[in-house]
Amino acid sequence: MNSRLPQRYADRASVNTIREVFDYIRRYKGKTFVLKIEDTLIGHPLFPLLMKDIVQLHDIGIHLIIVTGTRATIEKHLTKAKINTRVVNGIRITPKSAMPHVKLAAMEVVQTVISHLSADNASGIMGNWIRARSLGVREGLDYQYTGYVEKIQSSIVHKLLGQNFIPVIYNIGMNATGNCYNLNSDKIARQICLDLDIEKLFFIRAQDAIPTSGLELPPGSQVHPNGKIYSNMDLDHVDFMLKQNKESLSFENLALLTYAKTVIDQPKGVNRVHIIDGRREGRLLQEVFSSIGGGTLIYGNQYAHIRQATLEDIPEILHLLDGNIKKGNMIIRTASDIKDKINAYHIYAVDHAVYGCGALYELGQGWAEIGAVAVNDAYKSKGIGRGLVQYIIQAAQKKHIKTLFLLTTQAADWFFEFGFVWANPSELPQSRREGYNPERNSRVLLLKL
Ligand SMILES: CC(C)(COP(=O)(O)OP(=O)(O)OC[C@H]1O[C@@H](n2cnc3c(N)ncnc32)[C@H](O)[C@@H]1OP(=O)(O)O)[C@@H](O)C(=O)NCCC(=O)NCCS
Structure with missing residues (x-):
């Protein structure tokens, strides 16, 4: 026997993994996932690989909608233009002078994402499918050109999905008279889940999933084998985390857990929200195709109703x-x-x-x-x-x-x-x-x- 020949034999564990993957493919084929991708991932060496994995999901028949986060790119453009803006409770107050830079940042991120998709032979398409409104004046504070999502033009997005496109949605929305507003991308992702029939929502970011250290965990909490991240949470656990760890959770994690809760706790909402670290190779695929996953999964209480x-x-x-x-x-x-x-x-x-x-x-x-x-x-x-x-x-x-x-x-x-x-x-x-x-x-x- 030639010992240099590779062994043409798959052990039982890999066969079971392959079976598990087929099972997931069958389950998700034809379903739609929303992927919110942070712009801070764009310069990361593994970003092209993440985009390749995204295209693989598309190639096996999962419909995808990408929402781009633009915060860091906006920051970069505003600094370059020497425009100072205030951020209050995580919301940027957007003056009129900042809007051209916000738009520029949005386009830059979307175009990068679309070019990665086309490099892997998938067709991304961008468009303005968000009806927005001005946040207006709240508690005496004028948010100027910062807006909120009123609704998603779901019929257009649906049509594009049917034509095999990957809609890429960015953080600008227009009101009925054509005024543009700067929007929060996490909230856009959440609204898409409420307006369309979505199977899963992913928050892909340049940091770990929900950490466990320094936090009070609810009884029965499921921690990832590495001990560092929270693996699965149902809505009762989310409530516990929001209540007991208000001070210790980062502002961003607090916001994501709240969005996850509001999006799952709806009759037409999603069943599962995943928070994953896009800097780790294969995390997205692990989350989709294995029951253990590699990030934090938040799911609805089946028995609550x-x-x-x-x-x-x-x-x-x-x-x-x-x-x-x-x-x-x-x-x-x-x-x-x-x-x-x-x-x-x-x-x-x-x-x-x-x-x-x-x-x-x-x-x-x-x-x-x-x-x-x-x-x-x-x-x-x-x-x-x-x-x-x-x-x-x-x-x-x-x-x-x-x-x-x-x-x-x-x-x-x-x-x-x-x-x-x-x-x-x-x-x-x-x-x-x-x-x-x-x-x-x-x-x-x-x-x-
Ligand atoms: C069977 C029934 C109760 C399932 O309810 P449901 O809430 O849609 O079920 P779930 O969401 O838990 O599961 C859905 C899965 O089951 C599959 N499924 C649904 N009905 C099925 C059937 N009759 N045979 C095989 N699989 C079926 C669906 O294709 C779906 O698969 P997917 O997750 O891969 O997409 C529902 O389809 C129904 O009301 N059927 C008519 C009444 C009936 O036949 N009742 C059972 C006899 S008492």
């Missing part, structure tokens, strides 16, 4: 089930059927609207059935169904249920993810076996708890 249904919820539940009954996905349930078993029903509710429901019917002798799992079409694929089923499985465990089962005609594949396996109707408890409708021929799935 789940509660037991009450009689007042019945019309909403009926409405939710009705569409599925008409499609033949579910058996008919009347208001009085639901009323009789109201304690079995759990709902995913935001304010008074019911976005999803599911029921746990106890049959005795350690058996229970999951049924009536449905999610409003407008909120599908946001993890609501998964959250409900996981919640119901936990509720069954607490009730010492030994075997959970369900009958489904259309969603067997989906339930396999929770560990359900195929079964035969003859395995059901007698009371349920008798009620089994052979004409409907539903699949029977079991889960041993």
Whole structure:
């Protein structure tokens, strides 16, 4: 055997990694990520590699929107022009004389980003798709040409994504009469998440993710194996951090955690916000394609909106089930059927609207059935169904249920993810076996708890 030949063999761990990556590709293909990139990264030796990684995401079919941060470049241009500006609570007051320099800085950053994209054969496109308003006078302070984002012209951005472009959005917005305002890029990224259907928001910056040192961490906090950065936080942890570490968190981290919270805590918001260090090789890919990641991930509490249904919820539940009954996905349930078993029903509710429901019917002798799992079409694929089923499985465990089962005609594949396996109707408890409708021929799935 020639020992100089490279070994043509991948160990089991790398095969599993490859499988994990395929799984993520399947999950994110066709979805949209927003990447807010700080301009301080531009001069870094690894910046071209970061841009290459971004293009790789685009090449596998993930839609991308880039928002450029311009703070350092604006600073550079203003210093050169000898214009002093004041920054109050992280907001720059922009006098009229500064605006041409702000615009110049914005163009410089956008053009650099677009040229990196085209070097890697991707088409970035810039445009003014932000409707802005003046911040005006607040607490006696005139913010002059500093503005805030009113809305994103989402239909144009959506169209560009459909044409395989990467929209690059910068920090200038116009009001209805064409006046330009200097805007905060983090807030632009946040607004895009609220106005478009976005899967993930990334803040890519020239500093570490959320650090752990010098901070009081909530119980159960998940720290990265290197011990230095916070790995995963749910919204309860974010609340804790904002409350207990107000003085110790940097102004920027405080602001990012607040934006993350406001963007996740919305029915149409994103599920996940990632804060990563763009100076570290491969961090973006690690965050997208591995469950461990390399930055700080902030995610919504799946269970925050789940509660037991009450009689007042019945019309909403009926409405939710009705569409599925008409499609033949579910058996008919009347208001009085639901009323009789109201304690079995759990709902995913935001304010008074019911976005999803599911029921746990106890049959005795350690058996229970999951049924009536449905999610409003407008909120599908946001993890609501998964959250409900996981919640119901936990509720069954607490009730010492030994075997959970369900009958489904259309969603067997989906339930396999929770560990359900195929079964035969003859395995059901007698009371349920008798009620089994052979004409409907539903699949029977079991889960041993
Ligand atoms: C099944 C259902 C409850 C899932 O709700 P959801 O909130 O969209 O689910 P999640 O967000 O947790 O998961 C979505 C994923 O499941 C997949 N999925 C949804 N329905 C599926 C089905 N019938 N079979 C296989 N996969 C399915 C989606 O494609 C999506 O995949 P992605 O994350 O890769 O994009 C919802 O689609 C629904 O209401 N279906 C109609 C009613 C029904 O069939 N109920 C089950 C019988 S009791």
